[in-house]
Each structure stands twice: as structure tokens, then as C-alpha cells.
Amino acid sequence: MAEFTVTGLRVVREAARGGSFTRAAERLGYTQSAVSRQITLMEAAAGQALFERQSRGVRPTDACRIVLRHADAVLDALDAAREELRTPLPPSRIRVGAFSTATAALVPRAIVAASRRSPGLQVRLREGTSAALLSALTRNRIDLAVLSGIAELPEGLEAAPLLQDSLFVAVPPGHPLAAAAGVRPSALREESWIVGSADPRTTLLGAWADPAWEPRIAHVARDWVAKLGLVAAGLGITVVPGLAVPALPPTVSIVRIDDPAAVRPTVLVYRRSGLAADHPFAEALRDSAAELGAELRQRLRP
CATH class of the missing domain: 3.40.190.10 (Periplasmic binding protein-like II)
Incomplete structure (x- = not known):
């Protein structure tokens, strides 16, 4: 079954913008036959015509306008990813995931403490459920995760206790x-x-x-x-x-x-092949956990 492709979406967008397959070929550096072939494949994926062929060019159909709306979002996102990949990630950036209540005090305190110790450190925080954050950690979408009540970890991950x-x-x-x-x-x-x-x-x-x-x-x-x-x-x-x-x-x-x-046990989870538990931000987390734990114990006193 035919499917939408990135190349095909770019061709459709250029043909719609220029109102001509010939102009699309010129702008993209393709032959006209290559453009026509891509349009045919995209129409097969859409299950209907995307352009009305006219004597002096082409005009997008209603189906084409639907495809274009989604094509813009997809292609813009890919262009942004390409631009981001051209700029190497700073070595001082760390991506941290945490469950919602950990973002109330524990993680914000750790971010402040780590930033004071390492002024160039950039922390990108992602809040989510334990299942979502474990998946993100496994797929290298985040570097560290602050989780609660984890009994079993996927292969390749390890956990270090933060506080009860x-x-x-x-x-x-x-x-x-x-x-x-x-x-x-x-x-x-x-x-x-x-x-x-x-x-x-x-x-x-x-x-x-x-x-x-x-x-x-x-x-x-x-x-x-x-x-x-x-x-x-x-x-x-x-x-x-x-x-x-x-x-x-x-x-x-x-x-x-x-x-x-x-x-509930609160733990720091990390990949064995990734950032270790002795990373400066991990140290700040442990210090913040100890500080917060002391405050809670004070509150627990009769």
C-alpha cells in the first residue's frame, strides 16, 4: 500500500505553492518526471487526486489542502530537528524526567543548587508518569529520571535511592x-x-x-x-x-x-551506559533530598 513520504510531501507542497509541476521541479532540483512520479505516489497514498490538471498549471484539490496542512507541520518539525542537529549539544546540558510531586520542591531545589555549583549547567525538565519516563530513559530521550515506587526496571537501567x-x-x-x-x-x-x-x-x-x-x-x-x-x-x-x-x-x-x-521510596534512575549516579546534578538531587527529608522529619515530630 502506498504511503506518504517526506520527499513526496515536499514535492506536493512546492507544486501547490508554485501552481506548476515544472516550477516544483526547478525549485527542488528534480526532473519533471521525478516530480510527476512523486505526485502519483502521494495521490495513491491519499486515495484521491491532489491536483486538478489545467492547461496552464495545476490547482490543489480539497484533499490536497488537507495533506498540505499536515505536511507543513511534519516538514517544519523535521527542518527544526535538522537545524538542532547541526548545533552540537552543549556538554553541560542534562535532560531530567520527574514524576509530578517531585517537581514541587525536590527537583527545583536541585536545579538551583546544581546551577550555583556549575553556572554553565543547563537542565531541561520533563514531567510525566513513571512508565513514560522509563520509556524515555530507555530510548535516550532523557538522561536521568526521578521516580517513585519502582519495583522492577527495564534491562540496562539502574536505580539509586534518594529518600523514603x-x-x-x-x-x-x-x-x-x-x-x-x-x-x-x-x-x-x-x-x-x-x-x-x-x-x-x-x-x-x-x-x-x-x-x-x-x-x-x-x-x-x-x-x-x-x-x-x-x-x-x-x-x-x-x-x-x-x-x-x-x-x-x-x-x-x-x-x-x-x-x-x-x-513511598523515591529513586534516581539512570542508564548503565549513560550519565552515572555521580553526575553533579545527581549529587544536587541527593543533597536536596536529604534537606527535604530533614524538613519532613522535623514536621513529623510530635
Whole structure:
């Protein structure tokens, strides 16, 4: 089956711009027969005519205009990639991936610290899910990944621990638990919950809760701003990772969960053949993790 090709898209675009296969051949440095052959292949891929042949040139069809709209995006992206490849990447640039709550305080602090130590260092941050970041790391799209709760790693990747992230619950300021230093899970059984998924196994609840317990879910919201807004309005409580605590608004109160299982390991993942765990940015991450961990332990004190 015929398929669209980069060469064919360029030929179609030039023929449409110039209104002539001959002009397209001149602009691209092709023979007219080569241009005609490419147009024929592109029309086969489109399944319909792309040009109306006229006595004094050609005119794009409606189908051609659809192809052109997408061709511009594809060709412009390829041109940008070619231009970027002409400029060697600076040796001081590092691409870092992190899960969302790690970008609240841990990773930003590490970026600031690493930039102070190495003024020429450029950090490009990518936020995403653990699965997406592991795939990006394996495919060399990022150099390091800050992930949470990873049990198994793909071949070629290694992990170094950063910190054990304690879990908290966010409650409305007027909630009976708002002034408490900590709370046992059993005291949370009758609460209404704001969760990221209707399936408790896919939320932080599964990290410490009794599997026989069915939480009473009041609202489902994936976005942290929405979750905290619902909590502040008194519509339920939600689990909050310790990494997110420094960035929380004053409209909610934070209470630690007094349970040994109410933690999530946060790790630095890297390729064995890529940047090592002793890279300056990795060192800044470890220092920031230690600093953040000390702050959280201070908060955990009765």
C-alpha cells in the first residue's frame, strides 16, 4: 500500500505553492518526471487526486489542502530537528524526567543548587508518569529520571535511592484532625475521600490501607489543584506525598499518617551506559533530598 513520504510531501507542497509541476521541479532540483512520479505516489497514498490538471498549471484539490496542512507541520518539525542537529549539544546540558510531586520542591531545589555549583549547567525538565519516563530513559530521550515506587526496571537501567517519602493527609482547616500531629489509619476509615481514581488500587491509598477497607470516595480528581480545592471546601480529605508538602497552600492542613507502610521510596534512575549516579546534578538531587527529608522529619515530630 502506498504511503506518504517526506520527499513526496515536499514535492506536493512546492507544486501547490508554485501552481506548476515544472516550477516544483526547478525549485527542488528534480526532473519533471521525478516530480510527476512523486505526485502519483502521494495521490495513491491519499486515495484521491491532489491536483486538478489545467492547461496552464495545476490547482490543489480539497484533499490536497488537507495533506498540505499536515505536511507543513511534519516538514517544519523535521527542518527544526535538522537545524538542532547541526548545533552540537552543549556538554553541560542534562535532560531530567520527574514524576509530578517531585517537581514541587525536590527537583527545583536541585536545579538551583546544581546551577550555583556549575553556572554553565543547563537542565531541561520533563514531567510525566513513571512508565513514560522509563520509556524515555530507555530510548535516550532523557538522561536521568526521578521516580517513585519502582519495583522492577527495564534491562540496562539502574536505580539509586534518594529518600523514603512519608505520606500525609490534607484536611480542611476546620476538620477535627486539623490540629493533630498524626493520625492512625483506623481513624480515617469513616472519612470521605478525594482520590485520583475510583479504583483505590491505583491511588496512594493502596500504599498503606487495609485491603479489606473500601474507602468512601466523594470525588475523583486527577489534578492536584482540584484535589486541594475540594479539600479546602470541606468536601473530603486526600493523601499527599511529603514531597508536595512544601508547595501546599495554607487553605489545607496537613497531618502525618502514623503507619510504617505510609511511605513511598523515591529513586534516581539512570542508564548503565549513560550519565552515572555521580553526575553533579545527581549529587544536587541527593543533597536536596536529604534537606527535604530533614524538613519532613522535623514536621513529623510530635
